Amino acid sequence: MSDLGQLIGEVHAELSVRLGEGQVANYIPELAKVPVERFGIAVATVGGEVFTAGDALEPFSIQSISKLFTLTLALGKVGDGLWSRVGREPSGNRFNSIVQLEYEQGRPRNPFVNAGAIAVTDLILAGYRPKEAIGDIVRFVRFLAGDEAIVIDADVARSERDTGFRNFALAQFMRSFNVITHPADEVLGVYFHHCAIAMNCAQLARAALFLAAKGQNPVTGHSVVSAARARRINSLMMMCGHYDGSGDFAFRVGLPGKSGVGGGIVAVVPGVCTVAVWSPGLDANGNSLIGTAALELLAQRANWSVFE
Structure with a gap:
């Protein structure tokens, strides 16, 4: 090699x-x-x-590469029940599109568009406080990489939170359809942090x-x-x-x-x-x-x- x-x-x-x-x-x-x-x-x-x-x-x-790891973690937690919340089809639209989400009554097209990853994050949050869920995700990534030095960039997480208006809109829209079950600010707090790994x-x-x-x-x-x-x-x-x-x-x-x-x-x-x-x-x-x-x-x- x-x-x-x-x-x-x-x-x-x-x-x-x-x-x-x-x-x-x-x-x-x-x-x-x-x-x-x-x-x-x-x-x-x-x-x-x-x-x-x-x-x-x-x-x-x-x-968004973190969405690969949160999907893996969520599948381990809830199994194929995840697919009742999130689809498995290509989107054909921008990663943060709200138009398709409205057309499909709040069910994201796949787990890699922003709406889908937010729904996956909501599943990971079940039974946890936000800080615990963030810690679980980071520990999982460290386990996969075999490296305890991996951390979240707090400045990036803060920057995403301060400018993530469309993601807040996506989360609130999905909550109106019960696709996410936790408060939007809690779900997005976890979401912004795992994207900032x-x-x-x-x-x-x-x-x-x-x-x-x-x-x-x-x-x-x-x-x-x-x-x-x-x-x-x-x-x-x-x-x-x-x-x-x-x-x-x-x-x-x-x-x-x-x-x-x-x-x-x-x-x-x-x-x-x-x-x-x-x-x-x-x-x-x-x-x-x-x-x-x-x-x-x-x-x-x-x-x-x-x-x-």
């Missing part, structure tokens, strides 16, 4: 000339401060090796590795989810992991992946590895522009695809 380290180094060098492209998520003030020129790649293999290039060890706000590419690649190994962490041997559930989470990432850019990502990259407006993307190569990329400049759909290009090149050159 030493050639894998060489490959990501080559891809990083090749795309570094494009740094500065895209637009940072300036509607969240703290994210607007992140230099657009940052770019990191990390690969974690099922054999336990980790390869990095560029800014792969610099923490960043994982934003800060991780680097190496930590993120390790945290998602169970999805490349049939639900088991291949490094520690811990079972995270069943093989069947891992397949279903991967399929949801393939269909819905990049919002209304999910089809284009599947076409170009051919791997399950989840993006965040902090510029991160994590992708799964079943049976082989996970790849995490970070570059804050976003495309029109809110996905990392350089990060997507990097994953496309890696998939082509390593011959990775789930469509073979």
Whole structure:
């Protein structure tokens, strides 16, 4: 696998000339401060090796990538009953659209749009105070990554709370349909905090590795989810992991992946590895522009695809 380290180094060098492209998520003030020129790649293999290039060890706000982990946690807590609250279909609309939510009577289209992730957060909050639920989510992410150093960026969480008016509207609308059952400010307090988890590419690649190994962490041997559930989470990432850019990502990259407006993307190569990329400049759909290009090149050159 030493050639894998060489490959990501080559891809990083090749795309570094494009740094500065895209637009940072300036509607969240703290994210607007992140230099657009940052770019990191990390690969974690099922054999336990980790390869990095560029800014792969610099923490960043994982934003909507956290929805992958909260979905996994909620499925462990309530099982397939979750799907009575949240659908499993691609949205075709912006990640924070309220139009589709109204049309479908408060039931979010999937767990990766904002409304769906807020509904998932409501399920995690059941039986907890908000601080306990936040602690549970952080402990779970640390467990997956095998790293106790992972924390929440309090400044980002505060910035999201202060500007998250549309998310408050989504939550209140869903509560009117009993899709969420806790007060909106409590649910969103937990939601904003888990979106503000800060991780680097190496930590993120390790945290998602169970999805490349049939639900088991291949490094520690811990079972995270069943093989069947891992397949279903991967399929949801393939269909819905990049919002209304999910089809284009599947076409170009051919791997399950989840993006965040902090510029991160994590992708799964079943049976082989996970790849995490970070570059804050976003495309029109809110996905990392350089990060997507990097994953496309890696998939082509390593011959990775789930469509073979």
